[in-house]
Amino acid sequence: MSWAKEVEELKRRRELAKQQGGPEGIAKQHGYGRMTIRERINTLLDEGSFQEQGKATAVPDYDDDDNFLGFVPANYVLGFGRIDDRRVVVGGEDFTLKGGSPNAAGLRKSIYAEHLAIQYKIPLVRMLEGGGGSVKSSGKRGGSSGGDSVFSEPRFKVIADAMGQVPVVSMAGGAVAGFPAGRMAASHFSVMSADTAQILVAGPKVVERALGVDMTKDELGGAHIHAKSGVVDNVAANETEALMQCRRFLSYLPSSVYQRTPRYPCDDSSERMEKDLLDVIPRDSRSVFNMRTVIEMVVDLDSFFEMGKDFGRSQIVGLARIDGQPVGILANNNRVYAGAMTAEAAQKYRRFVELCDTFHIPVVNFIDQPGFMIGPEAEKKGTIRYGMAAVAAAAQATIPWCAIQVHKGFGVATAAHYAPNAYVLAWPSVESGALPLEGGVAVAFHREIEAAEDPVAKRTEIEERLRAARSPFPRAESFGVHELIDPRESRPTLCQWIDWIQPQLDELKGSVKFSMRP
Amino acid sequence: MATHNVESEVTGSVWKVQVEVGDSVSEGDVILILESMKMEIPVESPADGTVAELRVQPEEAVQEDQVVAVIES
Numbered sequence: 001m002s003w004a005k006e007v008e009e010l011k012r013r014r015e016l017a018k019q020q021g022g023p024e025g026i027a028k029q030h031g032y033g034r035m036t037i038r039e040r041i042n043t044l045l046d047e048g049s050f051q052e053q054g055k056a057t058a059v060p061d062y063d064d065d066d067n068f069l070g071f072v073p074a075n076y077v078l079g080f081g082r083i084d085d086r087r088v089v090v091g092g093e094d095f096t097l098k099g100g101s102p103n104a105a106g107l108r109k110s111i112y113a114e115h116l117a118i119q120y121k122i123p124l125v126r127m128l129e130g131g132g133g134s135v136k137s138s139g140k141r142g143g144s145s146g147g148d149s150v151f152s153e154p155r156f157k158v159i160a161d162a163m164g165q166v167p168v169v170s171m172a173g174g175a176v177a178g179f180p181a182g183r184m185a186a187s188h189f190s191v192m193s194a195d196t197a198q199i200l201v202a203g204p205k206v207v208e209r210a211l212g213v214d215m216t217k218d219e220l221g222g223a224h225i226h227a228k229s230g231v232v233d234n235v236a237a238n239e240t241e242a243l244m245q246c247r248r249f250l251s252y253l254p255s256s257v258y259q260r261t262p263r264y265p266c267d268d269s270s271e272r273m274e275k276d277l278l279d280v281i282p283r284d285s286r287s288v289f290n291m292r293t294v295i296e297m298v299v300d301l302d303s304f305f306e307m308g309k310d311f312g313r314s315q316i317v318g319l320a321r322i323d324g325q326p327v328g329i330l331a332n333n334n335r336v337y338a339g340a341m342t343a344e345a346a347q348k349y350r351r352f353v354e355l356c357d358t359f360h361i362p363v364v365n366f367i368d369q370p371g372f373m374i375g376p377e378a379e380k381k382g383t384i385r386y387g388m389a390a391v392a393a394a395a396q397a398t399i400p401w402c403a404i405q406v407h408k409g410f411g412v413a414t415a416a417h418y419a420p421n422a423y424v425l426a427w428p429s430v431e432s433g434a435l436p437l438e439g440g441v442a443v444a445f446h447r448e449i450e451a452a453e454d455p456v457a458k459r460t461e462i463e464e465r466l467r468a469a470r471s472p473f474p475r476a477e478s479f480g481v482h483e484l485i486d487p488r489e490s491r492p493t494l495c496q497w498i499d500w501i502q503p504q505l506d507e508l509k510g511s512v513k514f515s516m517r518p
Numbered sequence: 519m520a521t522h523n524v525e526s527e528v529t530g531s532v533w534k535v536q537v538e539v540g541d542s543v544s545e546g547d548v549i550l551i552l553e554s555m556k557m558e559i560p561v562e563s564p565a566d567g568t569v570a571e572l573r574v575q576p577e578e579a580v581q582e583d584q585v586v587a588v589i590e591s
Contacts, residue, residue: 286557288557288558288559334557335527335559336527337528338554370555375529438556439556
């Protein structure tokens, strides 16, 4: 007797798993304008690279009279694949089956995805859709008998652990609620598709029951909400673009904290000097300039990948390359609150510094910092606490760090822009101190101003006098900065620095004391 | 016809209004300039079109995300 019968059954079950929720389930998914999980996986990965794990995972299905109906495939698809020829783990809920709500086999696979990434030391990409647990399953056959044992490891520990060891990326293709929404937030990079996805702690029915508020899932957790809430880093126009953003994010990251960031050959000359950098910073400090253009003129052409543009908008963060080396970019956006550090900007800043530190990505920081955000709203939001968390993250960062003093650098918030042993450059347009001139004069010279016949004129006169005396040269003379540079020299100077830090990057591999948390 | 709300990214006060109702504008044209954190912050048109409404006047206080003008295209 051979095992032909079992092998035949195995084949049948593998085929069954590929059929997902059947033609009807798939048609329904397409009817909503959404891809199935297998289509998402194929769009994300290098062609033909998917190697599925747990192909025959399924649960037996019974009707109400306990008649055996057959097997239902696990509603979570998991496996290895390649992105730009580097191995990754991919997984996601199969929404064509029971609305993505986990069956027992599906839940096991979804939890195992994190273990797999940690064990093989490769990135994890989650393609999320679904609502987590259902009260229905707790009363049914094979349902909960009181939960996990008291001594079992917390289910979420592996999610937190993964963030300290391998890149974790999440993409929302449809409505994501409950546990999957938690996974979405627990990522180094997350992106939702604007036309198909929502992210919700709880959906409309639960919200209506608890709060009496009648809202659609899009009103509650659509892209317009979460681009600004900071729950997702980026919003993409559609699912394909969202998946392409996942690929792009990973191109800047090492496969794990134990590897070096991938460095690619670079066509952009390290000697390129953009002439527009000479007059990009206005001499009048009331006028704005476009910091994003500054970044683009300095980093490798088309290499800047911004994250979280609409959350904490006074701070710009993103990944880029300089001479082919991935770097983290931090820059103040003076068009929003003069680039001040708001509570939101500070949270964005801290997370990004922790991301770079965890994966040993060097940081280049374009500083135009007027200080922590001030005023009644800023005080109510607890700006100083989030701000100090950002300062602490930078103060304990272990990565190579280049600080370019582009324009302003005032107050305690400025401390967030320097890690230990930073390489410090300054442009001639730099101004710095405890307080900006305007506010500072009003405080320091208040007696003189109040005693004057025309206080406003007196204040302006003092401001003008001090402004005229301002010069960038003393900080270079006293070795307060490493170099005072022509702004056009920024790229060549940074490319040189990238060369200097290569031995340090070799040494930094491994896990850090404070890795990134959600 | 599509309408586009022009929103302020910041809290501040209106310093100068650069257009009038009925003016045609291109995407990126400055609608008005706010003063916030001692800087002059331009608020730009999100689309090509005509200024249909101006909802604020000079010296008026503006909140973050407030609609300050409406453009029709």
